[in-house]
Each structure stands twice: as structure tokens, then as C-alpha cells.
Amino acid sequence: MSTAKKSEAVSTGIQMPKPDPAILLKRDQIVAALKAIVPGEGVVDDPTAMKPFETDGFLAYRFMPLAVVLPETTEQVSAVLKYLSNEGVPIIPRGAGTSLSGGAIPQEDAVIVGLSRMIKILNKDYENRTLLVQSGATNLSISDAVSADGFFYAPDPSSQLACSIGGNIGMNSGGAHCLKYGVTTNNLLGVKMVLIDGTVVELGGEHLDAAGLDLLGVICGSEGQLGIVTEATVRLIAKPAGARPVMFGFDTSEYAGACVADIIGTGIVPVAIEFMDKPAIDICEAFAKAGYPMDVNALLIVEVEGSDEEMDDMLARIVTIAKRHKVKVVKESQSATEAALIWKGRKSAFGATGRIADYICMDGTVPLGQLPYVLKETARIVEEYGLRVVNVFHAGDGNMHPLILYNINDPIEAQKAEDCGMDLLKLCVDAGGCLTGEHGVGIEKRDLMLYQYTQEDLDQQMAVRAAFDPEWILNPSKVFPFEARGNQKPLVESA
Amino acid sequence: MSVFEPKSEEECAAIILEGDSFEIQGGGSRAVGRFDGNSRNILSTKGMSGIVDYEPAEMVMIAKAGTPVSEIEKALKKGGQRMIFEPLDYSGLLGNKSKSTIGGLIATNASGPRRFVAGAARDSFLGVRFVNGKGDIIKAGGRVMKNVTGLDLVKLLAGSWGTLAPMTEVTFKVVPQVETEATLVLLGLSDEKAAQAMAAAMATSCEITGASHFPVNVASSFKEFGDNSVTLLRLEGFKKSVKLRIENLQKALSSFGEQLILNDKQTKAIWADIRDVKPFADSTNTPVWRVSVAPMTGYKVVAELGAENAFYDWQGGLVWLRMDAAPEADKVRAAISKLGGGHATLVRASAEQRLSTEVFQPENEAVAAISKRIREQFDPMGKFYTGRMD
Numbered sequence: 001m002s003t004a005k006k007s008e009a010v011s012t013g014i015q016m017p018k019p020d021p022a023i024l025l026k027r028d029q030i031v032a033a034l035k036a037i038v039p040g041e042g043v044v045d046d047p048t049a050m051k052p053f054e055t056d057g058f059l060a061y062r063f064m065p066l067a068v069v070l071p072e073t074t075e076q077v078s079a080v081l082k083y084l085s086n087e088g089v090p091i092i093p094r095g096a097g098t099s100l101s102g103g104a105i106p107q108e109d110a111v112i113v114g115l116s117r118m119i120k121i122l123n124k125d126y127e128n129r130t131l132l133v134q135s136g137a138t139n140l141s142i143s144d145a146v147s148a149d150g151f152f153y154a155p156d157p158s159s160q161l162a163c164s165i166g167g168n169i170g171m172n173s174g175g176a177h178c179l180k181y182g183v184t185t186n187n188l189l190g191v192k193m194v195l196i197d198g199t200v201v202e203l204g205g206e207h208l209d210a211a212g213l214d215l216l217g218v219i220c221g222s223e224g225q226l227g228i229v230t231e232a233t234v235r236l237i238a239k240p241a242g243a244r245p246v247m248f249g250f251d252t253s254e255y256a257g258a259c260v261a262d263i264i265g266t267g268i269v270p271v272a273i274e275f276m277d278k279p280a281i282d283i284c285e286a287f288a289k290a291g292y293p294m295d296v297n298a299l300l301i302v303e304v305e306g307s308d309e310e311m312d313d314m315l316a317r318i319v320t321i322a323k324r325h326k327v328k329v330v331k332e333s334q335s336a337t338e339a340a341l342i343w344k345g346r347k348s349a350f351g352a353t354g355r356i357a358d359y360i361c362m363d364g365t366v367p368l369g370q371l372p373y374v375l376k377e378t379a380r381i382v383e384e385y386g387l388r389v390v391n392v393f394h395a396g397d398g399n400m401h402p403l404i405l406y407n408i409n410d411p412i413e414a415q416k417a418e419d420c421g422m423d424l425l426k427l428c429v430d431a432g433g434c435l436t437g438e439h440g441v442g443i444e445k446r447d448l449m450l451y452q453y454t455q456e457d458l459d460q461q462m463a464v465r466a467a468f469d470p471e472w473i474l475n476p477s478k479v480f481p482f483e484a485r486g487n488q489k490p491l492v493e494s495a
Numbered sequence: 496m497s498v499f500e501p502k503s504e505e506e507c508a509a510i511i512l513e514g515d516s517f518e519i520q521g522g523g524s525r526a527v528g529r530f531d532g533n534s535r536n537i538l539s540t541k542g543m544s545g546i547v548d549y550e551p552a553e554m555v556m557i558a559k560a561g562t563p564v565s566e567i568e569k570a571l572k573k574g575g576q577r578m579i580f581e582p583l584d585y586s587g588l589l590g591n592k593s594k595s596t597i598g599g600l601i602a603t604n605a606s607g608p609r610r611f612v613a614g615a616a617r618d619s620f621l622g623v624r625f626v627n628g629k630g631d632i633i634k635a636g637g638r639v640m641k642n643v644t645g646l647d648l649v650k651l652l653a654g655s656w657g658t659l660a661p662m663t664e665v666t667f668k669v670v671p672q673v674e675t676e677a678t679l680v681l682l683g684l685s686d687e688k689a690a691q692a693m694a695a696a697m698a699t700s701c702e703i704t705g706a707s708h709f710p711v712n713v714a715s716s717f718k719e720f721g722d723n724s725v726t727l728l729r730l731e732g733f734k735k736s737v738k739l740r741i742e743n744l745q746k747a748l749s750s751f752g753e754q755l756i757l758n759d760k761q762t763k764a765i766w767a768d769i770r771d772v773k774p775f776a777d778s779t780n781t782p783v784w785r786v787s788v789a790p791m792t793g794y795k796v797v798a799e800l801g802a803e804n805a806f807y808d809w810q811g812g813l814v815w816l817r818m819d820a821a822p823e824a825d826k827v828r829a830a831i832s833k834l835g836g837g838h839a840t841l842v843r844a845s846a847e848q849r850l851s852t853e854v855f856q857p858e859n860e861a862v863a864a865i866s867k868r869i870r871e872q873f874d875p876m877g878k879f880y881t882g883r884m885d
Binding site: 125126127128129130150151171172174178182183185186195199201203205206207208209210211212213214215216217218220221222238239240241261262264265266267269306307309310313314317365366367368369394397398399432433434435436437438439440441445449452453454456457458459460461463464465466467468479 | 550551552553554555575604606610611614615617618627631632633634635637638639640641642643644645646647648649650651653654655659670671672673674690691694697698699700733735736739740743787788789790791792809812813835836837838840855856858859861862863865866868869870871872873884
């Protein structure tokens with residue numbers, strides 16, 4: 001949900017393929033065929049009604065799709081995929097459209113297959129601690145459905161109110177809690193998936209591990225390129241007895257970064273360790289009045305779980321560690337209200353930043369020991385571009401989220417921000433990390449893939465992709481740079 | 496036919512380019528699968544050995560694939576850390592003295608009791624270098640915990656049993672050792688009652704990291720419990736926290752009958768035995784199945800089969816099942832399928848039995864077709880032996 005302000009300005013730096021005129025000419029016929037498969041309101045082909053589908057959470061690019069189809073059953077998804085792949089029409093799978101990397105952005109000759117009408121929770125099984133859900137259901141609706149019975153679903157991307165579990169599977173989403181509980185791939189037990197030719201397969205289930213090759217493992221995080229997941233079996237976890245955040249203020253980001261590494265190295269696994277730099281503290285405090293210390297340059301919010309006695313014990317250990325790292329301010333929440341305020345500030349970071357400027361949010365991950373260096377370099381690079389940056393991110397796992405501030409209506413500054421973002425991602429790779437920790441490659445980071453991988457590395461990935469979708473029908477313009485595609489079938493010609 | 500032990504990934508690539516018909520091997524301690532006896536070149540990773548990078552504060556280790564697991568564990572112990580998936584050592588069960596390698600450990604996804612809450616080997620596995628059948632040296636994944644950059648080929652290699660490509664270097668997550676561990680034991684429960692007790696324990700906030708059950712005749716191999724079935728629930732962490740949680744757990748499970756508590760030392764010993772399938776490490780070749788089903792299904796499969804020798808891990812979802820004489824694959828898999836699905840791997844049997852049995856669970860047609868195409872993409876000329884998983 002960390003999106004720039006809505007605007008009609010559209011960037012052009014990222015190439016998209018030229019639409020296939022033969023497909024554009026067949027539009028009426030395609031729409032009619034889709035209407036025959038999904039009756040009623042299930043096919044959207046009116047330009048005004050299709051407007052919301054032009055883009056996703058990565059607002060800088062938008063394209064009107066050929067049509068949108070919103071099936072209600074796996075059988076309909078199957079028939080749609082069979083028909084479209086036979087016709088050679090590109091397919092863009094879409095969950096809730098909250099992707100921050102452009103994973104759900106369509107192209108003019110493509111049909112969006114949206115899962116927003118498949119939102120039922122099909123089975124709750126507390127003894128086996130699993131839940132079976134249709135893939136269009138929101139992430140939060142899962143935890144909401146089991147909360148009263150003492151359970152939750154762990155991965156919690158900040159867009160969890162809106163994002164769908166199918167989208168989470170596509171992007172292998174993380175969230176603040178993943179430090180302790182892992183990301184989507186660690187909490188996904190099975191899927192029902194429609195292959196490109198319409199075949200429906202079931203992988204995994206309520207049991208653990210694959211019988212043969214771990215296909216579920218490669219499907220999770222495949223950005224809608226291997227098939228369309230219509231149902232998922234996910235792991236439920238018993239809710240902790242309680243949770244409590246504590247704030248630590250430091251004079252420098254270096255102290256804060258070293259403190260993070262030390263906490264984790266000691267064997268304490270907090271549920272979350274969130275980092276905010278000075279601009280983030282200022283913006284969030286102004287917005288949420290959370291009582292953040294204003295005389296520090298870096299803030300950590302560390303949350304622990306357990307019974308009261310356990311939390312007291314763990315927090316005492318963490319405070320001892322923080323003191324070794326010259327902590328300046330320690331503030332434990334004394335009440336549920338205070339705890340809520342501390343989190344309100346953190347969770348409003350993206351929204352509050354959006355009130356003062358447009359921004360793009362990067363998502364590289366770096367090894368923990370590199371945090372202080374990368375923060376320093378980030379500041380230097382952003383300054384060189386004459387821009388400003390706000391850092392607020394999941395420090396415990398090294399997943400950085402620098403927000404680069406700019407004015408979306410100033411094309412020169414917009415281009416600068418995009419270039420600056422790319423430089424920051426390269427910095428993450430150079431520091432031994434990766435381009436994206438949880439947002440996905442999409443179109444946003446597609447053209448940087450050769451910075452992290454060799455041509456041979458990408459060839460191997462594309463070959464596996466082709467094992468599922470040999471004609472590159474599914475989400476074809478994403479993840480793999482056009483220049484690296486070689487003799488893989490699609491999209492050498494770009495617009 | 497020869498044995499190749501390349502010392503580097505470049506040498507490994509050259510061998511693959513020039514040769515044909517390779518059986519990929521690590522330490523050979525988990526020789527599960529079908530080996531048809533046909534003569535092949537052995538491509539061993541043992542020559543590529545050594546820890547490449549280990550900074551405890553980073554909680555990541557990079558090691559060459561042929562590094563012995565014992566060497567890794569020694570280094571981790573020194574750094575106060577461990578592999579959270581609790582590596583399963585098959586050598587006792589399979590009666591060999593081979594030294595397991597880290598590459599083999601990951602290639603067989605050999606995870607122990609903590610798997611059901613902390614993930615399998617595949618979940619700790621962050622990055623890999625390997626050589627494909629074309630002789631290309633490929634890297635996938637990386638060294639950071641959160642990484643969604645491109646397709647997750649790392650997961651495909653975990654659990655591929657050396658049938659996709661030889662790994663040359665692996666990167667995996669490590670975590671700090673715990674201060675202490677303890678086990679709450681429930682005595683005298685039936686398999687069904689035990690499954691209910693374990694489910695009830697998992698519904699508490701006590702953070703159980705092991706849930707196993709031994710029916711009477713298997714429990715008798717552990718002398719200390721007398722003539723009782725035993726249900727074991729493990730807790731780990733800081734001393735104070737473990738003490739508090741075990742008290743809470745005792746209260747929560749008070750209706751399930753007699754309880755006793757195992758201390759740190761006893762806990763370590765018994766969970767190592769559970770992990771390495773000690774009750775069936777009997778120096779025979781009697782067929783042993785590793786069955787993975789939903790936690791509440793395990794005891795039903797055993798009842799359906801009328802099996803005498805079985806015990807449970809992973810809250811009941813992992814069944815170790817020893818047969819009397821024949822593997823009876825059809826019967827075992829029919830029971831699993833009837834009761835809701837899962838899979839069974841014949842981890843131990845005579846060479847003849849393994850040749851005449853589908854050791855790995857057969858996949859349905861569509862899934863098998865995808866797997867076949869993926870194998871072709873790793874090894875287009877079919878240089879690597881894949882019959883092991885057929």
C-alpha cells in the first residue's frame with residue numbers, strides 16, 4: 001500500500017512490448033468468448049469500468065487491458081486459460097492489485113484474470129492447524145476468521161487489509177512478523193492451481209513436504225508466470241499470550257544497526273525489529289503523536305511476545321544489549337494504548353510520508369552486518385541526486401525500504417527518483433544482498449536482473465518458467481529483462 | 496565407469512561437458528531410492544569441501560557442497576549456533592558408516608522433529624551454486640533471509656535427491672543455540688488420544704518445538720518409561736521462559752492423565768533418537784516407510800493398516816512405519832489416499848524390494864509431466880541419473 005500519490009503522470013523509462021495487432025483486432029470475439037465462460041458481471045470490457053485495472057500499487061505506469069475477466073470458480077479459470085492460451089492472448093493474473101513492483105500491470109493486448117470474486121474460506125481445521133481458502137481472499141480475512149479461536153496466519157504485509165492470499169503467493173510476501181514466523185513460502189502448505197492449458201493440479205495439502213520435486217516451492221514467488229492459484233492451504237499458528245513493543249533511541253544509525261545484529265545474535269527472536277531514521281521519526285511523530293523521542297537520529301521498535309513474565313525477562317535482556325550500544329532513550333510501553341500508539345506511528349510511516357511528498361519505495365535486502373554502511377551510502381547517493389530519503393524498514397532481516405521523495409508532476413525529478421532508486425538497489429546487490437526482499441521484481445526491477453544474475457542464471461530460471469508456460473502467455477512482460485531473453489519465445493520487439 | 500571427485504565447480508563443469516551417465520553423490524549416507532545396478536559414472540561432491548564463510552552475527556553459513564555435516568556442526572557449536580531444521584542422520588537407520596555432506600543433507604531435505612514448526616531444510620536454504628547438465632555454472636538465491644528476486648530455484652534443488660544437478664556450494668540460515676530445553680511427557684495415551692493431546696498443546700501459546708508419540712511396543716525401546724505409551728512435547732528457550740511455559744502446558748493438558756518432565760540432558764538424548772529413527776535402527780533391511788500426512792491423519796493410517804510398529808513425529812503428521820517383511824506399497828498408499836492424502840517414501844528396504852517398488856510417491860499425470868519438463872530444463876541431454884526418484 002506504500003504508494004505514491006495518485007496522479008495521471010506516467011513514466012516511460014520501462015519498456016513494454018508492442019501490442020499484437022492481430023489480438024487487438026479479435027477483441028470483440030475474445031470478449032464474447034469470455035462472456036460465454038463467465039456469465040453475468042464476470043467480464044469487464046467497458047473502458048471506464050476497466051480504468052481501475054490499468055495499474056496496481058506501482059502507479060507510475062498504466063496500460064488499458066484488452067478485457068478483464070473475474071471468474072467465480074476454478075472451472076471457469078480453467079476454461080478461460082484454456083481458451084486464451086489457445087488464442088495466444090497474454091494473460092495477466094491479478095489478486096487485489098496492490099503490487100508495488102508492477103506485477104499486476106496489464107498490457108494492451110492482454111486479458112486480466114482477476115481473482116477478486118473468489119474470496120471464500122472453505123475450511124478451518126484447528127486440530128491440523130490449517131486453513132483452506134480461495135486465493136482472492138484478503139490476507140487479513142484469514143487471521144480475522146480464526147482470531148476468535150486463538151489462531152492467526154503469520155505473514156502480514158502492510159497491505160494486508162487489501163492484498164489477496166493469491167497475490168501473496170505470487171510475490172512470496174513477507175511483513176513485519178516474518179522475522180520470527182517466516183514469509184509466505186514457509187507458511188504455505190498446498191495450492192490448487194490452473195496450468196496454462198487449463199489443467200487443474202493440486203500440490204501439497206495438509207501434510208508437509210513434497211513427494212517429488214518441490215513444485216510448490218518454485219510456484220511461490222513466481223509472480224503469476226507459472227499458473228493461476230485458485231485455492232491455498234495455509235498454516236495457522238496459535239496466538240501468543242501477549243505482545244509488547246519497546247522503543248530505543250540512538251544518536252546514530254550505526255549504533256542502532258549494531259544493536260540489531262547483537263539482539264539477534266544472542267538468541268532472542270523478537271517478533272519484529274523496525275528501524276526509523278530521523279526524517280521518518282519526525283514525519284511519523286508529527287502525524288501520529290506517538291511520543292517518539294525527538295532528540296535521537298535513529299529509532300528501533302522491538303516487539304516481543306509471550307506471557308507477562310516472559311516478556312519482562314526478554315525485554316530486560318534486550319535493554320541490557322541496547323545499553324552496550326549507547327542507547328540514549330529507552331521507552332517501554334506501559335499500557336495497551338501506548339503500545340498501539342507506538343505501532344500507529346510506525347504503520348502510518350508510508351501514509352504520513354505521502355502527505356508531504358510523492359515517493360517511490362525500494363525493497364532491497366542486505367546482510368545484517370552491512371546495514372550501517374548501506375544506510376550511509378544511501379544518504380550519500382540520494383543527496384547526489386538532490387533528493388531526500390526517508391528510511392523505515394524491517395531491520396531484523398535486513399530488508400531496506402528507503403522512500404525516495406520527489407514530485408510526480410515534475411518529469412525530470414521523477415526520472416531522477418527512478419534512477420536514484422535503481423542505484424540504491426545496485427548498492428544492495430553490491431553489499432551482498434538482493435534487489436527485492438518482498439515486493440517482487442515485476443516490471444520495476446526487471447531490467448536490473450542482469451545486475452544480480454548472470455545470463456546463464458537467468459537462462460536457467462527462464463527454462464524452468466518455460467516448463468510451465470512454453471509460449472510465455474502468463475504475465476509475459478515481467479521479471480525477465482527483454483535483452484536477456486535470447487531465443488526464449490516472447491517479446492523481443494518492444495514498443 | 497569411473498568415480499569423479501572434482502575439486503572445483505569449474506572442474507565439475509568440465510567433467511559434465513565431456514562425459515555422460517552420471518550418478519550424483521554426496522557422502523552416500525542417505526542412499527534412498529531406486530538404484531538399478533546399471534553401470535554409471537559416480538559424480539561425487541566430496542572433493543569440494545570446506546566452509547567458505549561463516550559470521551555468526553550474520554546468522555548465515557556458506558559452505559562447499561561436499562563439506563561433512565560433522566564439520567559444519569562443529570563450527571556452528573563453536574559459534575553458539577545450530578541449523579534450526581534439526582538435520583536427520585539416516586546412517587543409523589540405513590546401517591552405513593558414510594559421512595553425510597551438507598549438499599546431501601539439503602538435496603534430501605532431511606529435516607528432523609522441529610520441521611513442523613520451524614520449517615524443513617528447504618526453508619533454511621537460502622542460496623546455491625550448481626552445475627547443470629549443459630555444464631553451465633549457475634547461482635540461485637543469495638545470502639539474505641528475505642529474497643524474492645526471480646524464480647526460487649533453491650527450493651527445487653532441495654529435495655531433488657541429486658537428480659537435477661550437482662550442487663557445488665550452499666548458503667543456509669543458522670540460528671543461535673537455546674539456553675535450555677525440556678520435555679513434558681504424557682504417559683499411557685492411545686494413538687488417537689495422543690493426537691488430540693498434541694493438537695491441544697499446539698493450540699496453546701507454549702511454543703512447542705517437538706511433538707512425538709510412541710505406542711507401547713515402540714516406547715519399550717526406551718527403557719525409562721516402563722510399560723507405557725509416551726507422548727513427548729518439547730519446549731526450548733531461556734530457562735525462565737521454558738519453566739513458565741512448561742507449567743502452563745501442564746495445566747492445559749491436565750485432563751490427559753499422568754505427566755512427567757525430562758530435563759535438558761534427557762531431552763537432548765531422546766529427541767536425537769527420535770530424529771534419527773533410533774527405534775528402527777536395528778541393523779536389518781526390514782522395510783521402513785516415512786509417511787507424511789495431516790497431523791490428525793497419522794494414527795488413522797496406522798490403524799487402517801493394522802500396523803504394529805509405528806511411531807509419530809510432527810504432531811502426528813510424520814509416521815515412521817516398519818513393515819514385517821514386504822513393503823506393501825499399494826496397501827500403504829491406498830490407506831493414505833483414502834484418509835485424505837499425503838505421501839510415503841520407502842526409506843529402507845532390500846535392494847530387490849526397492850527395485851520392484853516405487854520408492855517415492857508416484858505423482859499424478861499432470862504433476863509428473865511438469866516435473867519431467869523441469870528435469871529436461873536442468874539436464875537437456877539426460878546426463879544425470881533420475882531413476883532414483885522414479
